[in-house]
Amino acid sequence: MKRMLPTLAVPVGVVAIILLLVVPVPAWLLDLLIIVNILFALVILLTTMFVKKPLDFSVFPSLLLVATLFRLGLNVASTRLVLGEGYAGQVIQAFGHVAVGGSLIIGAVVFLILVVIQFVVVTKGAERVAEVGARFTLDAMPGKQMAIDADLNAGLITEEQARARRAEVSAEADFYGAMDGSSKFVKGDAIAGIVIILINIVGGIAIGMLQNGLGIEEALNTYALLTIGDGLVTQIPALLMAVSTGMIVTRSNAEADMGTATQSQLAQSQLALLIAGCAAIVMAFIPGMPVLPFLIVGGLLIVSSRRIVRGQKAAAAAEAAAAAAPATTATETTEDLLEQMRVHALEIQLAPDLVDLVSGAADDLLARVRALRRRTALDLGMVLPPVRTRDSVDLPPSTYAIRLAGVEVARGIAPAGRVLALGDALDTLPGTATVEPVFGLPGKWIPGEMRHGAELTGATVIDRGSVIVTHLNSVITANAARLLSREDVRMLTDHVKQSSPAAVDELVPGLLSLADVHRVLQGLLAERVPINDLPRIYEALAVRAKLSPDAEGLVEAARVALGPVVVAPHLEGRLLRILMIEPALEQHLLESLRPSELGTQIVLDPTRLEAVMASLKSALDTAQQQGHSPVLVCAPALRAAVRRMVAPQTGGLPVLSYTEVTSADADIETVGVVRALDPIPA
Incomplete structure (x- = not known):
């Protein structure tokens, strides 16, 4: 029964309110309901002050409707008592005689002032804020969803966290949409209060004079004064609900309640x-x-x-004392020097003003990097080496650098106290214009406190840690082959041996050495082919190695075994859009294949090569202008050589073989053909 009480409370309360509209109530019960109405509005107002973000009080729009209906029910009940008995309980009596000194004029003025405050000031402003908030929240939804997808792809959040954040974005849009509509309840309540009090005054005078034979002055003192008291009793909680509405729609997400945030910000x-x-x-x-x-x-x-x-001097002195505290010195050993000499596979260097990013909190840079390592292991099938993070006085302020095997490969900025806003309408936002380092999107580093305002304009807002980790993920994906060490291959092979001993025993070391396997896995990663399915890869290598230990042939055999996995990233649903090579040109390229130390090469005269590349770029540009991301398809024997030929000049255009494409069981659409432009001699 106790568990059912919260579930039944609201339905039973709504039914009671409906009964209040049609069933007469005694004066003592009306007093109790009026007191409940006032305290209920006060509790809601105080709750809006203590919540940290609007979604923490997502039931507010529904409560606003119930509270409005409750007040209207009380108006009907009190009107029935005032006009029928000339008495509506002690609360209304007190407001009519004590609160305004028994003066009809004072009571009317106070009532009108309350109506003006509620209707013209609070309700009008809250209604406008709710309307604008709903519009901007809906406009910002696509950007927020993209930011969630970006964090998920970068490994910063799990699938469960992504679902929770998507649900929160959807709930936020629903909340502001509901607030936009429910603010009309407050506006209608204010209008209804004025109409009801006018009707009650006219009705009271008519009943007093026509039915009870009272004079005009006595009728006014009896009925109009009670009507004014009734109006004050209902307008005060209505004003509290209007203030609550304005409070909830003007709150932005914060880390503290309103009182704490106000104190800290006013004391800045x-x-x-x-x-x-x-x-x-x-x-x-x-x-x-x-x-x-x-x-x-x-x-x-x-x-x-x-x-x-x-307080500021004490905080500054504490920081200075901490900075000046001498570090514990110890004798520098040979092991210490060797550790300092060691070249780390992956390293993030931070300018001194960015060390707050590694504060040790649950969502700091180190935690995000750990999440990225886990994500990379699941996506690519390789275990990243530990990422070393340290500060560097050689970097300019607000700068970070990513180093690979001791060499800097990427650099960016992440100003302290700022967030990165991405979008088309950034001109109205204060900040420093920049270019997002991974996708090349125009952006602006804006103050952190402008985050909510930027989101309302439809911009996608990314914090500093996400920018750095996304940049790091891009570097890792582009250099995965270099990051895979021989020791990593040994550990992966030992792990596969536990579940598929036959695949490993047949291949290593009987047919291929660990170095040969390492070279094959690097070749797969260089073309962004995941190596998760190592048993299948080893089985394919074992079959191919019996024919030839050629590295290029081994890589192609592994790709064929992973055909659906190779094709999957390029599918649009079940559709694969491809560029084909003209049959005559393809035959000519096969005849032009020559072996080399780096694998097979296509040897063409410069004029012919230039013509082929021009045709390929034209077909690729046409497809991209139509919104397609095609792949180039050719014969299996040509695939590796064609990739070496076209990749440097096409930004890494994926090249697949006919065997890989047909193994994926996908729908194929040809969006372009590569031609030789000039006739090919027979």
Whole structure:
């Protein structure tokens, strides 16, 4: 029964409100319901102040509707008592006689002031903010979804975290859409309050004069004063709900409740408090002004500013003491020197002002790098070496560098206190223009506190850690072959031997050495083919190695065994768009194949080669202009040589063989043909 109570509370309450509209209630019960209404509105207002983000109070739009219906039910019940009995309980009596001193004029003025505050100021502003927030939240949804996908692809978050963040984005859009609609309830409630009080005054005067034989003045004192009290009783909680609406739609995501955030942010500037305190003291000496209140407030502001100064000096002294603390010195051993001499496979260097990125928190750079290593292991089938992260005084401020085997291969910036906004409408945002280092998108480093505002404009906002890890992931993917060491191959082979001993025993070391296997796996990674399925790769290598230990042939045999895996990244659903080579040209290329130390090469005269490349680039440009990302398909014997020929000039255009394409069981669409342009001699 206790578990069913929360489930049944709201439905039962709504049914009771509906009954309140049609069933008369006694005055004592009306007093109780009015008190519940006021306290309910107060609890909602206080709750909106203590939540850290609007989604923490996602039930607010529904509560707003229920509260509005409740107030309207109370209006109907109180009207029935006021007009029928001339008495509507002690609460309305108190508001009508005590709160406004029993004066009809004062009560009417107070009521109108409350209506103006609610309708013109609070409700109008909240309605506009809710409308704009709903529009910008919906516009920003695609960018937020792309940011989640980018974090997932970079290994920064798991599938469960990605689903949770997508659900949060969807819930945020639903919340602001609901707030846009529910703000109309508040506006309608204010209008209904005015109409109801006018109807009650007219009805009360008519009943008093026509039915009860009262004079106009006595009827006004009896019925109009109770009506004013009834209006005040309902308008006060209505005003609280209107303020709650404005509070919830103007809150941005924060790390603390409203009170804590307000205190920390108002105390940012000691000078602002000092100037305000001095201004208050000066105003105390203006003739006719009350001296004591101004002096008290000014003194409090000056004392607060001095406390802020002392706090800042204490924090600065603590930082200086920590920086000046001498490090524990120890005798430098040979092992220490050898460790310093060791070249790390992968390294991130940070400028001194970026060391806060490795603070040790759960979401810092080190945690993201660990997640990236796990993601790379699952996607590529290789275990990344540990990524060393250290500071470097040689780097300019806000700069990071990625080093591979001791050589810098990438560099970027990640200013402290800033986030990267990507989008088309960034001109209105303050910050430093930049170019995103991986995809080359235009962006702007904006202050961190502008994050929510940037998202409302539709921009995709990425924090500094995500920028660095995405850049690192790009470097790892492009250099995976270099990062795979001989020791890694040995560990992978030992692991495969535990589950597929026959595949390993037949291949290593009987047919191929560990070095030969290493070279094959590097060849696969160089073309971004994952090596997760090592048992299948080893079985294919064992079959091919019995015919020839040629490295190029071994790589092609492994690719054929992994055919569907090789083709999968290039599919659009089940469709594979391809560029083909003209049959006559393909035959001519086969005849032009020559062996070399680096594998087979296609030997063409410069004029013919230039013509072929021009035709390929033209076909590729045409396909890309149509929004396609095709692959080049050729005969298996040509594939490796064609890739060496076209990759440097086409930005790494994928080259697949007919065997790989047909093994994927995909729908194929030819979007271009590579020709020789000039006739090929027979």
